[in-house]
Amino acid sequence: ETGVTQTPRHLVMGMTNKKSLKCEQHLGHNAMYWYKQSAKKPLELMFVYNFKEQTENNSVPSRFSPECPNSSHLFLHLHTLQPEDSALYLCASSRSGDADTQYFGPGTRLTVL
C-alpha cells in the first residue's frame, strides 16, 4: 500500500545533528499526524495538522519541530535529540481531523547515538 509514504525508512544521527523526516500522502486527506512508537510501548500521538493548521501538540519537546506546507506533505524536523528519542516515527493521514480511519505510513526507524 503506497497511500502514505515516509522517507527515510531508517536514520541514524548523532545528538548534535539536524535531520528531517518526510511524509507524503496520496489519498486526498486533509489531516496528518505524527506518532512516536518506542520499543514495547504504545503509539504516542505527537502532532496533528488539519487543513495545514496545527491543531494538537501533545506536550512534545521543542527539539521536535513539525512543518506542514500543504495537506499532502508533513515534515518532522529534528535537532539536538537524545538517545531516548530513538523510536519508530509513524506518519498517518485521515479525511479530516475527526476520528476518521487513519492510514499509516511504514515509519522511519530513528536511532540517536
Added chain:
Amino acid sequence: LAKTTQPISMDSYEGQEVNITCSHNNIATNDYITWYQQFPSQGPRFIIQGYKTKVTNEVASLFIPADRKSSTLSLPRVSLSDTAVYYCLVGVSGGYNKLIFGAGTRLAVHP
C-alpha cells in the same frame, strides 16, 4: 477519555477462529469502535470499525453488544500471517485526540 482494556497476548493455531475482546466501560454515546493491526516495524493498518451490533468485512467481524461496553474482534481461520498486534480504539467525531492507542493484544499464530 474512553479507556480500553485488552488481553496482553493470545496464542492460536492455523485454521482456528480467534476472538479478541476489548472492554471500554466508559464509552460515550457518539464513540465508534475501531480495530487496527500492526506488524513489527510497520504502521498500524485499519481492520474494521463499528458502532453497534455486528459488522463484517472481508477480513474480520466485529461484535458489539447492546450496552457497547465491550467489543469482540473475530478473525476467521487465522494463518501465520495474522501474527501481529491488534489494537482496539474508541473515538468520536471531532475528537481526534481521543484516538489513543493502548498496549494492544499480541496474537501469535502457530503452525
